[in-house]
Amino acid sequence: MSKRYVVPSLTFAGVRQGFWRLLPLSLFVAAFGLAFGLAAVQTGLSTTEIVLMSATVFAGTAQFAALEMWGAQVPVLPLLATTFAINARMLLMGATLYPWLGQMPVGKRYGSLILLSDANWAMTLNDFNQGRVNAGVLVGGGFALWLTWLVGTLVGMAFGSGITNPAAFGLDMVLGCFMLSMALAGRKNLRTIAAWVVGGLAAYAAYRWLPENSHVIVGAAAGGLVGAFWVERQS
Known part of the structure; x- marks a missing residue:
């Protein structure tokens, strides 16, 4: 639902x-x-x-x-x-x-x-x-x-x-x-924490090795993908 x-x-x-x-x-x-x-x-x-x-x-x-x-x-x-x-x-x-x-x-x-x-x-x-x-x-x-x-x-x-x-x-x-x-x-659950960690690591990598200011989009996209594929069941 x-x-x-x-x-x-x-x-x-x-x-x-x-x-x-x-x-x-x-x-x-x-x-x-x-x-x-x-x-x-x-x-x-x-x-x-x-x-x-x-x-x-x-x-x-x-x-x-x-x-x-x-x-x-x-x-x-x-x-x-x-x-x-x-x-x-x-x-x-x-x-x-x-x-x-x-x-x-x-x-x-x-x-x-x-x-x-x-x-x-x-x-x-x-x-x-x-x-x-x-x-x-x-x-x-x-x-x-x-x-x-x-x-x-x-x-x-x-x-x-x-x-x-x-x-x-x-x-x-x-x-x-x-x-x-x-x-x-x-909200603090495993799905949210995983999205934070993945997004943070991706943003850091982009900050170090990709063009300036790209880390914002890269980090958000990476964390968003975790949320998109890790779907919570609605009670």
């Missing part, structure tokens, strides 16, 4: 709850926004260009990668290929939420994904798997992350010389630790 998925609710109260739940983590995101704002100014982008990039792209690693390739002649195809490789994980993240979001009206379904990022995806998926099917966490949490990223960018443009390298303060570990805590809070 196939698993039945509950249609997620999307209410203002749920969005507000998601905002406040992700706000503490979002404050660390602001530090990276600050570093981006400063780096973008040093690269020579105008105030309008910097604000528009952070407001519409909302992808920290991809934005930093774009700065490294920015110049009088921007290599468009390499830029597109690089940013696609970095953000390709979004395809997989969206797919994991589809069993629930796919039952919502089209407008709400895709509108909920506009501010999709690692942190609000992890919290939403964890909630969904535990029966708390509230799409407001995805929307509100995404808004908290987007807002603090944008504010951080603005502060960095103005006077961000104090934190040029957030990793030096250990801030780069915050999101990783959060993602790990979300994973550990999920």
Whole structure:
């Protein structure tokens, strides 16, 4: 018997709850926004260009990668290929939420994904798997992350010389630790552990020997194959 998925609710109260739940983590995101704002100014982008990039792209690693390739002649195809490789994980993240979001009206379904990022995806998926099917966490949490990223960018443009390298303060570990805590809070059985191990080993191998950023897709695909072929019996 196939698993039945509950249609997620999307209410203002749920969005507000998601905002406040992700706000503490979002404050660390602001530090990276600050570093981006400063780096973008040093690269020579105008105030309008910097604000528009952070407001519409909302992808920290991809934005930093774009700065490294920015110049009088921007290599468009390499830029597109690089940013696609970095953000390709979004395809997989969206797919994991589809069993629930796919039952919502089209407008709400895709509108909920506009501010999709690692942190609000992890919290939403964890909630969904535990029966708390509230799409407001995805929307509100995404808004908290987007807002603090944008504010951080603005502060960095103005006077961000104090934190040029957030990793030096250990801030780069915050999101990783959060993602790990979300994973550990999920289901723990032999099938899940096997998928983690296989995915982790595949990602590490790809990180060492394959092109840059390919480890995300390789690790996810390897872990996903374990889940696909190791089917649990539904009671």
